[in-house]
Amino acid sequence: xxxxxxxxxxxxxxxxxxxxxxxxxxxxxxxxxxxxxxxxxxxxxxxxxxxxxxxxxxxxxxxxxxxxxxxxxxxxxxxxxxxxxxxxxxxxxxxxxxxxxxxxxxxxxxxxxxxxxxxxxxxxxxxxxxxxxxxxxxxxxxxxxxxxxxxxxxxxxxxxxxxxxxxxxxxxxxxxxxxxxxxxxxxxxxxxxxxxxxxxxxxxxxxxxxxxxxxxxxxxxxxxxxxxxxxxxxxxxxxxxxxxxxxxxxxxxxxxxxxxxxxxxxxxxxxxxxxxxxxxxxxxxxxxxxxxxx
Amino acid sequence: xxxxxxxxxxxxxxxxxxxxxxxxxxxxxxxxxxxxxxxxxxxxxxxxxxxxxxxxxxxxxxxxxxxxxxxxxxxxxxxxxxxxxxxxxxxxxxxxxxxxxxxxxxxxxxxxxxxxxxxxxxxxxxxxxxxxxxxxxxxxxxxxxxxxxxxxxxxxxxxxxxxxxxxxxxxxxxxxxxxxxxxxxxxxxxxxxxxxxxxxxxxxxxxxxxxxxxxxxxxxxxxxxxxxxxxxxxxxxxxxxxxxxxxxxxxxxxxxxxxxxxxxxxxxxxxxxxxxxxxxxxxxxxxxxxxxxxxxxxxxxxxxxxxxxxxxxxxxxxxxxx
Numbered sequence: 001x002x003x004x005x006x007x008x009x010x011x012x013x014x015x016x017x018x019x020x021x022x023x024x025x026x027x028x029x030x031x032x033x034x035x036x037x038x039x040x041x042x043x044x045x046x047x048x049x050x051x052x053x054x055x056x057x058x059x060x061x062x063x064x065x066x067x068x069x070x071x072x073x074x075x076x077x078x079x080x081x082x083x084x085x086x087x088x089x090x091x092x093x094x095x096x097x098x099x100x101x102x103x104x105x106x107x108x109x110x111x112x113x114x115x116x117x118x119x120x121x122x123x124x125x126x127x128x129x130x131x132x133x134x135x136x137x138x139x140x141x142x143x144x145x146x147x148x149x150x151x152x153x154x155x156x157x158x159x160x161x162x163x164x165x166x167x168x169x170x171x172x173x174x175x176x177x178x179x180x181x182x183x184x185x186x187x188x189x190x191x192x193x194x195x196x197x198x199x200x201x202x203x204x205x206x207x208x209x210x211x212x213x214x215x216x217x218x219x220x221x222x223x224x225x226x227x228x229x230x231x232x233x234x235x236x237x238x239x240x241x242x243x244x245x246x247x248x249x250x251x252x253x254x255x256x257x258x259x260x261x262x263x264x265x266x267x268x269x270x271x272x273x274x275x276x277x278x279x280x281x282x283x284x285x286x287x288x289x290x291x292x293x294x
Numbered sequence: 295x296x297x298x299x300x301x302x303x304x305x306x307x308x309x310x311x312x313x314x315x316x317x318x319x320x321x322x323x324x325x326x327x328x329x330x331x332x333x334x335x336x337x338x339x340x341x342x343x344x345x346x347x348x349x350x351x352x353x354x355x356x357x358x359x360x361x362x363x364x365x366x367x368x369x370x371x372x373x374x375x376x377x378x379x380x381x382x383x384x385x386x387x388x389x390x391x392x393x394x395x396x397x398x399x400x401x402x403x404x405x406x407x408x409x410x411x412x413x414x415x416x417x418x419x420x421x422x423x424x425x426x427x428x429x430x431x432x433x434x435x436x437x438x439x440x441x442x443x444x445x446x447x448x449x450x451x452x453x454x455x456x457x458x459x460x461x462x463x464x465x466x467x468x469x470x471x472x473x474x475x476x477x478x479x480x481x482x483x484x485x486x487x488x489x490x491x492x493x494x495x496x497x498x499x500x501x502x503x504x505x506x507x508x509x510x511x512x513x514x515x516x517x518x519x520x521x522x523x524x525x526x527x528x529x530x531x532x533x534x535x536x537x538x539x540x541x542x543x544x545x546x547x548x549x550x551x552x553x554x555x556x557x558x559x560x561x562x563x564x565x566x567x568x569x570x571x572x573x574x575x576x577x578x579x580x581x582x583x584x585x586x587x588x589x590x591x592x593x594x595x596x597x598x599x600x601x602x603x604x605x606x607x608x609x610x611x612x613x614x615x616x
Contacts, residue, residue, distance in 0.1 A: 022483035129571055130340075159339035160510060164554035164567035171564070186484060193556035193565065230488035232513030234540060234555060247439070248455050248486060 001253045003029040005204040006043075006279075009197070011148070016174065016181040018195035018212070020188050020227070024252050025201040027184045031150045034182065035069060036060060048147070065095050068141040072153035074133030078125035085121040088139045095144050110139040113176075114169060131162035138169065142177060151183045155190065167194060188231050192216050200224045203252055203260040206279060210286040220288040222265050259291065267292060300327040301504055302351075302472060307364030308528075309346055309355070316576040320346040322528035322583075324364070325601075328472065333498055333505040335515035335536060338525035339551075341572045345476055347525070348508045350374070352391040352474045353381055368472075387417045390465040394477035396457030399464065400449040406460050407445030410467060417468045432463040436493060455486035462494065466501060473498070476508045491518050512552065516540055524548050527573040527583035534607030544609040546591075547584045582610060 004026040011017045019027040032038045034045055036052065044053045052063055068091075071077045078087055088107050092098065098106070111118060114135040125133055134154065141149055154170070155163040167190065173179060185191050191198050192212050199209040200221065208221040219225045247264045250256055259277050262268040272291050279289040309321040321343040328334050338344040349355055350366065353373060366373045368389070371380060393399050400409055407429060414425035433441045436459045449457055458478060465473050475494065479487040495518045498505045507519055515522045515536050523533035524545065532545040543549045553566040570587045573579065582588070585596035595612055602614040 022485060131571070160551060161339060161554050161568060164556075164565045167556070168564055168567055188484075189556040226485055230484045232484075232488070232491075232511060232517060233557070234513055234516060234552070235557065248453055249483070 002041075002204050003252065004033065007199075007201070007204075007206050008043075009199050009206070009209065011180050011182055013147070013180055014174070014178055015197070016183055016195040018183040018185060018191035018198045019201055020185055020191045020198055021201035022186055022227075022249065024203065024249060026204040026252075027201050028152055030201075031069065031152050031182065031184055034067065034150060036063075061095075065144055066146050067148045067150065068144070068146040069150040069152065070134070070137050070141050070154050072156050074128075074130055074137050074157065075125060077137050078133060080124055080126055082124070083121065084116075084123055084125065084128070084136050087125070087136055088121075088143055091140060091143045106143065107139075110143055113142075113173070114139045115165075129162075130158050131165060134158065134162075134166055135169070138166075138173070142173060142179070145177065146179070148180045148182065151181055153185055154183070156186070163190075170194065188216070188227055189233060200227065203249065203255050205260060205289065206287075207261065207290070208286075208288045209279070210284075214284070214286055218286075220282070220286070220293060221261075221290050222267055222292075223261050226264075259289075301330045301332075301368065302328040303365075303367040304347075304351075305365050305367070307347075307350070307366065308362040309343075309350060310360045310362050311346075311356075312358045312360060318575045319528055319578065320359075320575065321350070322579070324525075324528075324530050326523055326530065326533070328504050328506060330471075330504060331498070331502050332521065333495070333507065333519040335519035335522040336506065336508045336525060337510065337512055337515050337522055337551075339510055339572070341527060341575055342525040343528035344508045344510075344525050348391075348474050348476045348506065351472075351506060352389060353385040354391070386413070387468045388470050389472045389474065390468065390470040392458075392461050392465050392473060392475040392478045394480055396454055396461050396481070397449055399461040400457065402449055405446055405448055406452070410460070410464055413464055413467050428467065429463075432467050433460070435466065435497065436460070436463045438463070453486075454482050455490065458482060458490055459493070462490070462497065466497060466503070469501065470503060472504045472506065474506045474508070477510070478507070479514070480509070480511070494518060512540060512555065524551070527575065527579070529579075529583055529610060530608075531582070531584065531611070532607070532609045534605075538607060544604070544607065544614065545584075545611050546588045546613075582612075 007030055009017055019030060021027050029038060033040055040053050044051050047063060052060065085107055088110055089103050092103050092106055111121060116132060116135045120128060120132060155166050158166060174181060183194055195212045198212050198215045199206045202223050208215065208224045215224065219228055250263060256263055258274045259272045262272040269291065277289045277291045277294050279287050280294050281287050282293060304324055304326040307321055307324040311318040311320055324347065336344045336347060361374050410429040411422065411425040414420055414428045415422060430441060433444065438444055438459050444452065444456065479490050482490060491514060509515060519536055522536040522539050523530045526547045532539060532548050539548060543552055550568045556565050568587050573583045579596065581596045582599045585591045590613055592612060599610055599612055600615055601608050601610050
């Protein structure tokens with residue numbers, strides 16, 4: 001089963017690229033591939049001009065220092081048997097050979113940076129709120145000053161108000177520390193708020209890719225339009241949705257022939273059912289995989 | 295508010311949970327009304343008390359919950375103090391519930407068909423043959439694809455969206471007066487969520503039911519319910535027409551909630567986030583629970599606040615008292 005099929009994108013330094021799609025589209029698998037947690041069947045992952053796709057683990061230590069991740073479930077990614085202080089200090093102790101006093105001052109600096117009260121340092125993760133736990137995860141991820149942060153649904157498990165705090169924190173940190181982000185989210189408004197460029201994924205494929213502004217203001221692919229109109233936005237104009245959603249996504253194990261979206265697409269033609277549309281550019285850095293435009 | 299007696303009347307309701315870490319004041323002095331064929335959305339974040347309210351309405355409060363004060367009156371009966379046999383006639387029949395996790399609704403050991411037929415037989419008193427026809431009808435009403443296959447399927451064989459359709463089917467089977475739906479779509483994908491919400495909205499109209507929809511998402515409220523109540527730390531801080539509240543939020547908490555939502559129409563300045571954390575639910579509060587985080591709070595706000603009526607809206611805030 002191809003979880004991810006022919007996905008390509010680039011992330012420039014200091015930029016945020018968002019992968020948007022629903023469950024089963026392969027976006028989290030892409031992140032895992034970047035982290036080299038899954039094997040890559042074909043294609044390349046190039047970081048800072050180095051092809052890391054097939055390197056052995058022993059050759060990747062430098063890479064692991066420069067690429068870190070923050071996951072969806074804050075409690076699930078923090079060791080409940082450790083104090084918050086040690087959770088944040090762990091990467092410092094593992095990757096850098098710095099003296100104890102420096103670890104201490106660095107951890108305190110990080111807690112200030114992410115807005116954690118000092119009192120949390122002695123606690124275990126379970127006594128923290130979701131927002132606080134996610135701040136710990138972020139502090140840990142930025143502790144060794146990575147270049148790239150992978151964010152897998154970093155706020156989906158949080159309340160609206162907490163989400164706002166954490167998203168703004170991530171934006172601040174990006175500027176302060178000159179970070180780049182790859183953000184995976186099912187929420188297109190979060191993608192819009194955070195990202196410079198967006199890739200929309202469906203059943204393992206990128207169906208549309210462009211700047212965040214363009215994707216939201218001039219979506220081309222019928223699935224992108226469906227996603228936007230389903231997004232329950234608060235703008236009044238979105239109340240009259242332009243597309244009536246039909247059906248459910250098919251199984252990723254047995255994707256339909258031709259364009260994977262054709263069973264749910266109101267514009268599907270015979271060609272769509274037979275042939276997969278290639279990702280083509282419509283000029284202006286806007287790519288779409290759809291026979292309406294190819 | 296439509297003229298005439300409301301279908302459901304919640305008055306001065308306070309519910310506590312007794313837990314190992316203390317007494318949680320989950321719902322504080324709530325007054326709300328629901329009329330026939332009306333849909334009301336209860337919006338709040340975690341700790342707001344919305345789910346406890348939903349559980350109370352569907353007559354499923356757990357043993358460690360204590361109704362400190364107040365009443366829920368339906369059809370001249372106080373649901374919180376009625377006899378067991380009276381409650382059993384109402385629960386699951388006149389008032390039904392849809393849960394957030396579709397898997398929680400269904401027994402893993404029974405097919406969907408068996409589950410639905412059992413409801414028809416036990417709650418409507420019909421024969422198995424009649425039950426079978428009623429169930430097929432209901433599945434058609436919820437626009438279930440592949441009805442024959444679904445009837446014979448076990449819950450784990452169906453997708454979240456289809457299960458939730460079946461759950462809606464189970465909820466409307468007895469032609470209830472009120473459906474209480476607690477975050478019915480938050481575990482579903484965006485495109486499926488949109489389908490299920492529009493189904494709920496249509497059914498409520500066509501079946502003439504009332505709906506209490508509990509959600510953290512104002513976008514859901516806007517699409518489904520004509521009326522909304524905003525809850526914070528157990529208190530209803532504002533209620534009224536959904537569109538009114540979204541266009542012109544009155545309570546500072548509602549304003550902060552709206553300001554915290556990323557809008558996708560334009561990437562303007564930052565979304566605004568409020569500092570601090572929600573109120574510890576073990577604390578008693580005689581005034582407004584939002585006072586310690588409120589940018590407009592005055593000295594007396596945490597001690598004393600009154601509800602102010604503005605047209606058919608209501609807000610719990612000293613900013614509006616005369």
